[in-house]
Amino acid sequence: AQKVTQAQTEISVVEKEDVTLDCVYETRDTTYYLFWYKQPPSGELVFLIRRNSFDEQNEISGRYSWNFQKSTSSFNFTITASQVVDSAVYFCALSEFKAGTALIFGKGTTLSVSS
Amino acid sequence: NAGVTQTPKFRVLKTGQSMTLLCAQDMNHEYMYWYRQDPGMGLRLIHYSVGEGTTAKGEVPDGYNVSRLKKQNFLLGLESAAPSQTSVYFCASSYALITAAIDGYTFGSGTRLTVV
Numbered sequence: 001a002q003k004v005t006q007a008q009t010e011i012s013v014v015e016k017e018d019v020t021l022d023c024v025y026e027t028r029d030t031t032y033y034l035f036w037y038k039q040p041p042s043g044e045l046v047f048l049i050r051r052n053s054f055d056e057q058n059e060i061s062g063r064y065s066w067n068f069q070k071s072t073s074s075f076n077f078t079i080t081a082s083q084v085v086d087s088a089v090y091f092c093a094l095s096e097f098k099a100g101t102a103l104i105f106g107k108g109t110t111l112s113v114s115s
Numbered sequence: 116n117a118g119v120t121q122t123p124k125f126r127v128l129k130t131g132q133s134m135t136l137l138c139a140q141d142m143n144h145e146y147m148y149w150y151r152q153d154p155g156m157g158l159r160l161i162h163y164s165v166g167e168g169t170t171a172k173g174e175v176p177d178g179y180n181v182s183r184l185k186k187q188n189f190l191l192g193l194e195s196a197a198p199s200q201t202s203v204y205f206c207a208s209s210y211a212l213i214t215a216a217i218d219g220y221t222f223g224s225g226t227r228l229t230v231v
Contacts (some may be wrong), residue, residue, distance in 0.1 A: 009155070035220075038123055042146075044225060045205065047218040091157060097212060102148050102173065103207070103220055107157040 002027045003048065008105035013082050014114055021077040021109045022095050023092030029053075032095035034075045039089040039108070051075065083114045117122050117141055121223035127197045128230045131209040136191040136226050138206030144221070147189035148173075149181060151202040152225075158205060164189055165211070196230045203227050 013019045025034065036048040041107040048051050049059065059066045063080045079086055092106045122137045138147060146165050150158040150173075162181040168178030170181045177201060180192045189208075191199060206223040213219040 006157075033219065043203070045222045047220075049221050050217070052214075097213075100162050102146075102163050104160070105150075105157040107155060 001027075002032075002094050002096055002104050004092050004104055004106035005091055006090075008109045010112070011109070012076050012109045012112045012114065013042050015083060016081050018078060018080050018111075019082050019111065019113075021090050021111070023075045023077065023093075023106060024048075025075065025094045027094060027096055029096045029098065033095045034098065035042075035093040035095070035103065036066065036075075037091045037093065039091065041088070045091075048077075049064050051073050059105070079111075082111075084115050087111060087113045119208055119221050119223040121204070123226060124224070125227050126229070128193075128228065130133075130230060132196050132199060133192070133194050134196065134228075136204055136206075136221060136228075138189045138191070138208075140187055140189075140208040140221070142208065142221065143186070144208035145186075146209045147183065148207045148209075149189065149191045150181070150185050150205045150207065151175065152205060153202050154206055157187075161204075174215075186205065199231045201228060201230045 005024045007040045032053045033098040034051045056068050064077045077111045089108045089110050092101045093110045121141045146167045148163040149161040154157045159175050159178050164170045164183040167186045204226045204229045209220045
């Protein structure tokens with residue numbers, strides 16, 4: 001069975017600090033996809049990134065970066081120089097590559113960035 | 116292009132009442148999903164559908180029924196609402212091959228349901 005664990009329930013940082021959100025996943029499949037979503041206080045889900053299991057290259061997008069390590073089944077998310085607008089709930093999610101599979105979410109990490 | 120539209124956005128029900136949440140997508144997606152979000156629990160899958168006329172149970176299906184009579188619509192029904200069903204409900208849709216779209220899944224903006 002597939003499972004996503006986000007061990008950090010809440011994180012508080014001060015603006016300009018770097019912060020890493022951890023995500024550990026479990027799956028028996030060799031082909032799967034990992035996602036990160038942001039849920040700001042307004043409530044909508046904002047897609048951040050999708051990664052497939054065959055692409056272990058780290059990715060950087062502005063202040064955001066992702067570290068995918070199959071050896072430790074982790075897909076961690078780092079925000080560099082955090083800003084107040086980064087305050088949100090962040091979800092890691094997993095989708096196996098087979099018919100009828102759905103997106104399985106972790107419980108989320110609430111990030112609070114203070115000025 | 117509206118994407119995924121959920122109706123209604125807010126609703127208050129009394130215990131025992133019934134209601135139907137509507138999810139409509141205009142992207143010709145084959146798959147559709149219903150999730151509920153509760154504090155500290157993330158999003159949990161209620162039911163999903165891989166095509167018109169088909170439905171399947173997710174992680175937390177009890178107390179809910181679904182129907183997908185048309186490809187573009189996925190209905191979530193509560194026959195006898197309970198306070199434990201107070202939650203935010205999200206609908207999502209996707210192509211059968213999720214790599215067909217960059218984001219894979221498209222989510223609606225959510226329905227906040229309170230059962231008193």
